[in-house]
Amino acid sequence: xxxxxxxxxxxxxxxxxxxxxxxxxxxxxxxxxxxxxxxxxxxxxxxxxxxxxxxxxxxxxxxxxxxxxxxxxxxxxxxxxxxxxxxxxxxxxxxxxxxxxxxxxxxxxxxxxxxxxxxxxxxxxxxxxxxxxxxxxxxxxxxxxxxxxxxxxxxxxxxxxxxxxxxxxxxxxxxxxxxxxxxxxxxxxxxxxxxxxxxxxxxxxxxxxxxxxxxxxxxxxxxxxxxxxxxxxxxxxxxxxxxxxxxxxxx
Amino acid sequence: xxxxxxxxxxxxxxxxxxxxxxxxxxxxxxxxxxxxxxxxxxxxxxxxxxxxxxxxxxxxxxxxxxxxxxxxxxxxxxxxxxxxxxxxxxxxxxxxxxxxxxxxxxxxxxxxxxxxxxxxxxxxxxxxxxxxxxxxxxxxxxxxxxxxxxxxxxxxxxxxxxxxxxxxxxxxxxxxxxxxxxxxxxxxxxxxxxxxxxxxxxxxxxxxxxxxxxxxxxxxxxxxxxxxxxxxxxxxxxxxxxxxxxxxxxxxxxxxxxxxxxxxxxxxxxxxxxxxxxxxxxxxxxxxx
Numbered sequence: 001x002x003x004x005x006x007x008x009x010x011x012x013x014x015x016x017x018x019x020x021x022x023x024x025x026x027x028x029x030x031x032x033x034x035x036x037x038x039x040x041x042x043x044x045x046x047x048x049x050x051x052x053x054x055x056x057x058x059x060x061x062x063x064x065x066x067x068x069x070x071x072x073x074x075x076x077x078x079x080x081x082x083x084x085x086x087x088x089x090x091x092x093x094x095x096x097x098x099x100x101x102x103x104x105x106x107x108x109x110x111x112x113x114x115x116x117x118x119x120x121x122x123x124x125x126x127x128x129x130x131x132x133x134x135x136x137x138x139x140x141x142x143x144x145x146x147x148x149x150x151x152x153x154x155x156x157x158x159x160x161x162x163x164x165x166x167x168x169x170x171x172x173x174x175x176x177x178x179x180x181x182x183x184x185x186x187x188x189x190x191x192x193x194x195x196x197x198x199x200x201x202x203x204x205x206x207x208x209x210x211x212x213x214x215x216x217x218x219x220x221x222x223x224x225x226x227x228x229x230x231x232x233x234x235x236x237x238x239x240x241x242x243x244x245x246x247x248x249x250x251x
Numbered sequence: 252x253x254x255x256x257x258x259x260x261x262x263x264x265x266x267x268x269x270x271x272x273x274x275x276x277x278x279x280x281x282x283x284x285x286x287x288x289x290x291x292x293x294x295x296x297x298x299x300x301x302x303x304x305x306x307x308x309x310x311x312x313x314x315x316x317x318x319x320x321x322x323x324x325x326x327x328x329x330x331x332x333x334x335x336x337x338x339x340x341x342x343x344x345x346x347x348x349x350x351x352x353x354x355x356x357x358x359x360x361x362x363x364x365x366x367x368x369x370x371x372x373x374x375x376x377x378x379x380x381x382x383x384x385x386x387x388x389x390x391x392x393x394x395x396x397x398x399x400x401x402x403x404x405x406x407x408x409x410x411x412x413x414x415x416x417x418x419x420x421x422x423x424x425x426x427x428x429x430x431x432x433x434x435x436x437x438x439x440x441x442x443x444x445x446x447x448x449x450x451x452x453x454x455x456x457x458x459x460x461x462x463x464x465x466x467x468x469x470x471x472x473x474x475x476x477x478x479x480x481x482x483x484x485x486x487x488x489x490x491x492x493x494x495x496x497x498x499x500x501x502x503x504x505x506x507x508x509x510x511x512x513x514x515x516x517x518x519x520x521x522x523x524x525x526x527x528x529x530x531x532x533x534x535x536x537x538x539x540x
Contacts (some may be wrong), residue, residue: 002367003319005398006351006360013356023363025397028435028471034396037473038358045357078354082313082326083288122292194293 009035013042014078046074046087053088054114057095057107059170069095085122088115106161106180113163116155120188120196124152127192130242142247144219148212148236151243153190156201156209159183164200187241199239208232209241217248253532254500257524258308261301263294264511270300276521277305279340281504284311288329290336298337308341308457308502309334310421313355316375316389317348317362323355327382334383341457341502343388343421344379346372346409363398364408369415376416388456389413390421393429393463393476405430406449413454422450423459424490425482425506429474443489452497460490460524461506478508481520487527494531495538503528 011017012035021031047070051058058066073094079087092111095101138146157163164184169175185206187199201209208225218229225232236242258279261269269280280301287295287309298307311330314322334342347359362368372389380387391409403411413420427443436442462480466473482490482505505520 002362002365002371003351005363006319006348009360010351010354010356014354023398023400025399025401026435027395027397027433029395029433029468029473031396033468033471033473037395037468037475038360041358042356049357079357080353080355082315082323082350082355083285083329084357085289122289124291194296 109159109163145248148245149243155188157186256502258504260506266297270297273304279306281308284309285313306340309339311344315349347392359392361394364401364403388419388421393426410451419456420454421457425461432474447493458503478506479510491531495535
């Protein structure tokens with residue numbers, strides 16, 4: 001009985017199915033008005049959560065469009081966790097699936113960037129110094145089998161669009177015309193004050209760090225990265241992107 | 252002499268201020284448990300800092316103790332980790348439900364007060380307390396509707412739950428007023444007083460005080476439990492009435508969740524919590540003299 005009531009209540013909140021009205025007693029407002037208060041709370045609280053997670057998307061599309069996308073997202077996915085911080089995790093792919101946003105094909109990557117910024121700001125943080133002395137003691141023959149570890153407070157981002165530039169322009173409210181078909185790469189790094197530093201990367205820097213993230217040995221790097229290895233490693237160490245290294249496990 | 256402590260809800264807008272210093276007007280802070288699931292987040296860091304200045308109480312909003320399908324075990328595990336991390340003075344949840352068939356509603360939805368609901372709450376509360384190995388408090392919700400098949404009055408339902416499970420009660424005085432108003436009670440203050448007199452005051456460990464917003468819906472006026480306004484006069488009257496009934500030591504919380512005013516306004520509200528408590532006690536002493 002209670003389970004059925006909760007299903008009917010849920011059906012109103014999600015689809016405005018009205019069976020639940022039959023279970024309500026009269027008060028100063030009608031059954032529909034009372035249920036609408038709960039539905040408004042449900043939609044508003046989850047839309048606000050999406051707005052907080054996707055500030056750049058919100059700025060780009062405006063409040064009215066964002067609200068309409070958020071309602072469509074809620075209708076499709078609902079909210080399947082009691083942890084509000086997970087509610088927006090499918091939002092980027094969802095924006096890509098909407099026909100009305102097809103002309104804004106970069107918007108999905110803007111959403112991915114916003115989500116990553118939020119995730120990085122709440123990531124674990126390690127400031128253990130990289131053991132440079134231990135690295136210098138590795139023999140030349142062993143060096144190529146090393147696997148480097150990225151710091152846990154770091155995430156990598158790549159897009160076929162200039163998302164880092166768009167994010168910066170929107171954040172600083174200095175939007176100007178730019179070429180949209182330019183690839184950009186970045187590392188997002190949580191700082192001790194919980195802000196996130198965006199470090200622009202070259203394509204080869206991004207590939208090198210992605211290789212480290214996948215826990216692959218240096219020997220498996222592509223030719224271009226191998227040729228630039230000293231510079232790539234130097235950049236990663238200087239920017240404090242690496243926490244340590246270990247020898248690759250033998251197959 | 253009744254011992255009262257006065258606290259403030261920690262929210263992102265004021266977290267930095269509470270993390271940085273001990274405000275003399277604040278005896279404790281209360282955090283919404285679900286905002287602190289991730290120990291690496293800024294909010295968790297700020298709560299840890301605030302915990303160096305104030306005792307902390309944890310107030311859950313998402314465990315859904317009234318769910319006929321039972322609680323979400325993963326959610327319960329996260330709450331337990333949070334409780335272990337912050338070692339709060341009190342842990343509380345609501346007399347409400349918020350999830351069914353894997354869907355969560357991020358709200359405090361009402362249940363009908365029936366024998367079946369009672370059993371659901373009692374089982375879930377026992378499981379929650381067993382998991383934490385400590386007592387929890389249950390808060391009365393604000394309601395915008397009534398169910399046709401409710402058979403037990405809310406205050407009795409809470410008293411009986413407390414007797415059955417050993418849980419304590421968190422009495423939200425603003426919710427008592429909001430629900431009485433929205434349910435069309437004749438003489439809202441009198442209905443609120445009756446509710447407070449019905450509650451077993453020995454089981455109440457905490458009070459919540461907050462502001463609400465009045466909305467016009469069609470021809471009717473509805474009170475929405477918004478926590479974004481100063482406490483209304485009628486709610487102060489109920490607060491004084493309750494304190495004149497109870498001798499128990501209690502933690503009294505001012506809740507303010509959005510549209511944050513200057514910090515001085517919050518301090519004034521906290522000061523009023525003390526002033527009204529004093530006047531209730533003076534009236535109580537006079538009546539006993």
